[in-house]
Amino acid sequence: MTKNIFHIGYHKTGTTWFQKSFYPHVRNIKFINRQKIRNHFYENDDELFINDFNVFCDEELSGNIHNSGLSGFLTKGVQTKISKFKNPKVIIFIRNQYDIIKSSYLQYIKEGGNHKIKKYLFHKNYYRSNRFPLFSFKHFNYYSLIKSYYDLIGKENVFVYTYEDFFFNKKEFIEKLIKDHKFEIDISSIDFSKKNRSYSIISYHLAKLFNRFTYKNVLFKHYFFHVPMLYEIAREILSKVKIFPAKNYNIINHDLKNYIHRTYKESNQKIQENFGIDLSNKGYPL
Numbered sequence: 001m002t003k004n005i006f007h008i009g010y011h012k013t014g015t016t017w018f019q020k021s022f023y024p025h026v027r028n029i030k031f032i033n034r035q036k037i038r039n040h041f042y043e044n045d046d047e048l049f050i051n052d053f054n055v056f057c058d059e060e061l062s063g064n065i066h067n068s069g070l071s072g073f074l075t076k077g078v079q080t081k082i083s084k085f086k087n088p089k090v091i092i093f094i095r096n097q098y099d100i101i102k103s104s105y106l107q108y109i110k111e112g113g114n115h116k117i118k119k120y121l122f123h124k125n126y127y128r129s130n131r132f133p134l135f136s137f138k139h140f141n142y143y144s145l146i147k148s149y150y151d152l153i154g155k156e157n158v159f160v161y162t163y164e165d166f167f168f169n170k171k172e173f174i175e176k177l178i179k180d181h182k183f184e185i186d187i188s189s190i191d192f193s194k195k196n197r198s199y200s201i202i203s204y205h206l207a208k209l210f211n212r213f214t215y216k217n218v219l220f221k222h223y224f225f226h227v228p229m230l231y232e233i234a235r236e237i238l239s240k241v242k243i244f245p246a247k248n249y250n251i252i253n254h255d256l257k258n259y260i261h262r263t264y265k266e267s268n269q270k271i272q273e274n275f276g277i278d279l280s281n282k283g284y285p286l
Helices: 015-025 034-041 073-083 097-110 117-122 142-153 163-168 170-181 201-213 230-238 254-275
Strands: 003-007 053-057 088-094 158-162
Touching (some): 003 015, 034 073, 073 088, 088 142, 088 163, 097 254, 117 254, 142 158, 158 163, 158 170, 163 170
Parallel strands (some): 003 053, 088 158
16 A cells, blocks of 8 residues: 655654664665655655655654744645645654754754854844744644644544653654554664764854854854855864763753743643643643
8 A cells, every 4th residue: 555654853853863773774665865855845846756655754844943944834835745645644753842942042053053042032123034034933833733734634644753752762662653654674773873963062152153254054143254164164073072962051041941831831731632642741831
């Protein structure tokens, strides 16, 4: 039976690991090249997908963390295209909003940004935010995205997993994922090591300085002038500094944590009540 599985992210939920360490080793699927995914879903080029069991894995299918999927327009277009495939199944990974917002900001710094987290998140000077590549809290309202796919392709075709379940017990989680989707893979051969290197606290602060001398790789930033190759060289060096991981750095203060709680409490409760997805004891605002 023809089946098309779309692993759509979110960003910062282990998607890079699945792209490098899992799907390429599944024997009974055709793992679609990411360039073909981008051509078809983001560049509006016609691509032909003919295999009986295709897996598409790209985190941008759920939108981009730094522009909210172009204010949701790109995300809606992706949803429509996915619905046109024969027997589509959608895999969505979610992560508690405190951690995913913090991780998104660190990714913004890693990609060339240098604004403080408050400006990155709120950018009050841009009252027509749909015109600019800006962070949006709406992007991490998981209820809206899940409900859209429920309505579009049916609840039985949407699989929602939490990053926390994957992170804290990878082997047990992968065994369940294999069973859910009938993947054929030798689990003993899977490399469970992390594939996306995070910055250290030292790298985080140095990157904010170096990013003032390069325009790459995000648009919402301040820089004095562009030094060719500085971004590439600095990123390579800073990624190798491993002491004092930035993920343990207190970036989200008390007021911001309260704001995040108020913003997502209701939608997270609706996920539990309407979709039966347990978010308790995983750090989600509830």
